[in-house]
Amino acid sequence: VTSRVASGSASRVTRVTRARRWLIFTFVMLVASNFAVWSLVAYDWLTQVRYTGSAQEEIDARREAVRDAPDDPGALLALAYAYQQTGRYDDALFTYDAVLDLLPSETAALYNKGVILLKLGETAAAEEVLRAALDVNPGHALAAATLARQLVDDGDYEAVLEVVLPAAERSPGAAELHYLAGVAHEKLGEAEMAAERYRLALHHYPDMGEAREGLSSSRCNAVNGRGHTLLTRTRLLVANMVLAVLLVAGVYVYVLRMAGGGYVVLGGDPVLRLQPLLTVTGPGSGQYPEFLRPLDAAFGPDGEIWVVDTGNNRLVVLGRSGGLIREFGGFGVTQPLAGSEPEWSGGL
Amino acid sequence: MNQPAGIDVDENGTVYVADPRNNHVQVFDRGGTFLRRFPEAAGVPREDVSAGTTVTPMDVAVAGDSVYVADVDRLLVFTNEGEFLRQFGQAGTDRVHFDGLTGVDATDDGRIYLADSGNGRVLVMEANGEKIWSVGTSLGQSELLTESHTYLYQFGLPRSVAAMDDGTVAVLDVVDSTLVLFTGEGEFVARYGMRGSSPAEFSSPGGIDAAGDVLLIADTWNHRIQVVEPAR
Numbered sequence: 001v002t003s004r005v006a007s008g009s010a011s012r013v014t015r016v017t018r019a020r021r022w023l024i025f026t027f028v029m030l031v032a033s034n035f036a037v038w039s040l041v042a043y044d045w046l047t048q049v050r051y052t053g054s055a056q057e058e059i060d061a062r063r064e065a066v067r068d069a070p071d072d073p074g075a076l077l078a079l080a081y082a083y084q085q086t087g088r089y090d091d092a093l094f095t096y097d098a099v100l101d102l103l104p105s106e107t108a109a110l111y112n113k114g115v116i117l118l119k120l121g122e123t124a125a126a127e128e129v130l131r132a133a134l135d136v137n138p139g140h141a142l143a144a145a146t147l148a149r150q151l152v153d154d155g156d157y158e159a160v161l162e163v164v165l166p167a168a169e170r171s172p173g174a175a176e177l178h179y180l181a182g183v184a185h186e187k188l189g190e191a192e193m194a195a196e197r198y199r200l201a202l203h204h205y206p207d208m209g210e211a212r213e214g215l216s217s218s219r220c221n222a223v224n225g226r227g228h229t230l231l232t233r234t235r236l237l238v239a240n241m242v243l244a245v246l247l248v249a250g251v252y253v254y255v256l257r258m259a260g261g262g263y264v265v266l267g268g269d270p271v272l273r274l275q276p277l278l279t280v281t282g283p284g285s286g287q288y289p290e291f292l293r294p295l296d297a298a299f300g301p302d303g304e305i306w307v308v309d310t311g312n313n314r315l316v317v318l319g320r321s322g323g324l325i326r327e328f329g330g331f332g333v334t335q336p337l338a339g340s341e342p343e344w345s346g347g348l
Numbered sequence: 349m350n351q352p353a354g355i356d357v358d359e360n361g362t363v364y365v366a367d368p369r370n371n372h373v374q375v376f377d378r379g380g381t382f383l384r385r386f387p388e389a390a391g392v393p394r395e396d397v398s399a400g401t402t403v404t405p406m407d408v409a410v411a412g413d414s415v416y417v418a419d420v421d422r423l424l425v426f427t428n429e430g431e432f433l434r435q436f437g438q439a440g441t442d443r444v445h446f447d448g449l450t451g452v453d454a455t456d457d458g459r460i461y462l463a464d465s466g467n468g469r470v471l472v473m474e475a476n477g478e479k480i481w482s483v484g485t486s487l488g489q490s491e492l493l494t495e496s497h498t499y500l501y502q503f504g505l506p507r508s509v510a511a512m513d514d515g516t517v518a519v520l521d522v523v524d525s526t527l528v529l530f531t532g533e534g535e536f537v538a539r540y541g542m543r544g545s546s547p548a549e550f551s552s553p554g555g556i557d558a559a560g561d562v563l564l565i566a567d568t569w570n571h572r573i574q575v576v577e578p579a580r
Binding site: 331 | 349350351352353354355356357358359360361363366370376378379380407508527540541547548555556557558559562565566567568569572573575577578579
């Protein structure tokens, strides 16, 4: 009896591992194919010609506004932001500095300057302006979060808490700040406090996946003292389903782009139009008044129109204005004789 | 006729019809009287067309004394009377081969225009078969672009081609349902039309001819013909 039970449970274990192995295999395959399809789409998208006309117009309009009111920091700020949005970071930095000359404590200018400096990789300068923004307004949640993220990257978790906690006190609704505080606490080994912060983040922003993950890992840390990184079957199953949907979407997008002709590298002048002069759908009379799948057509020497009406196995001759002149032919697989009269004639 | 696929008319009004399922070109006078067909004998192996062979003409073009027949993977040249002169190309996907010739046009100066649809390109050549230029490649053939006089354009599937009086080359793309114009030197000019059933829209158009500035298009799956003029 014992052996039977033992072998039964052993086979169940094998089945479980096999199912799991299969899931992992599917997961890997789906990741690979998703990567392939989406990189095709991305390549396609990146290599197509893009127009920045509207962004340029926006910048011109805002520049005009600055010219009209050179001492208006609001106009300067708007122009600087337009530069920043279009990736012209040098112009944006210059303009933000102009704003700061007028209003040295303009936190929006300081914060955006910090964001740009971070993008340009000048982390020390960025941290400095972000701190300046926080000196003016310690509750500036965006500045605090941006600075804290940078500090997390630097690994300076004490400094993260110094920045984030006062800001979170003043802007308690900013889930991001609670989350970053949670990260810092967790890294400093304060699992309980981390969990508390993650819970606060989720309270203000229930869909914040990072905080949810942080919460579960910090809980684990609190209980086990180590993170759990095992892929559960349910998670794998869900991931597989999501990836499969992504794959289908990727293929769909790719095919759509290809079939839609969006792949054309050369652009035409959009003003160009095809002028429709004449449309004829058939001889209009006779046994077959309509064309069926006409595959080719040709002009005759006097401008008459010859139509190969493929589906009806006939030739139709139309005048210049589309009126029926003659039709002839018919289905046949036998060999006609040279010089013979047409056997079948409809219409006229 | 059994599902005829292509047509051209010479300056006397003599009509040449490509009848692929009957494996020959039929010739009629302008009144519709049957004159002749060629190649005369059907059902002979296609290796030696001069001895009479099975051809599957997808399109036909007549210029001067020559009749050009697009026969899937080769181009056959006959006299007006149907006497075989020569052939170009063989099956394949590289630059000297054809893969599904579906459209041919020819001009009196001896230039031949081919829609090599399986290879996704349009090819213009001299009467002796020497390439003048080509445009487009099928996917995975981008190495062809390194060749001289090969221009970049991604066709859906070029089905038919016609040369206009000023040398402009008009190409019908059956997959994109568009009309694309190139200069006589192969430079892209413009792309017109889209899939649809309104005037100047197409649904998988199969054939094209030109007269002056005007184009005649067999708008196959809209079951109609259209005459259009590209505004330039």
